[in-house]
Amino acid sequence: MAHSRARPNPADGKPPVRRAASTAGVLFLLVGVLGFVPGITSGTDALRFAGHDSGAFLFGVFQVSVLHNLVHLAYGAVGLLLARTVTGARAFLIGGGAVYLVLWLYGLAADHDTGANVLPVNAADGWLHLGLGVGMIALGLLTGRATR
Secondary structure (H helix, E strand, O other): OOOOOOOOOOOOOOOHHHHHHHHHHHHHHHHHHHOOOEOOEEOHHHOOOOOOOOOEEEOOOEEEOHHHHHHHHHHHHHHHHHOOOHHHHHHHHHHHHHHHHHHHHHHHHOOOOOOOOOOOOOHHHHHHHHHHHHHHHHHHHHHOOOOO
């Protein structure tokens, strides 16, 4: 039983699709910031603006660049803005998931050691992009359904 002076949960009454989009937005913002933090990102001294020659790795695994981090920050901000409505939240999750599937395909097609790898992406990024794409689309479809 809740205490009478307990603070209300800010998620109470918020549709699940909006909560999912808000959570995704916050996580993208967090990842974008962490991509600049030494210790969490190894090789920050080798961080480049863009391209395959960036030597920075988030959590020592995911190759990142300044552009890559800025994209995550922008993605997070857009996610939070679109999460203000059910339609926007669903669009962010499904559309954003589709973008991540395209990034996964880009990672498969792009030669990782050339200028075509502008973001940059590596094999770990590819698996992450596949998971994010499928997961975001699933969240958008499953949490965005109208209730009876």
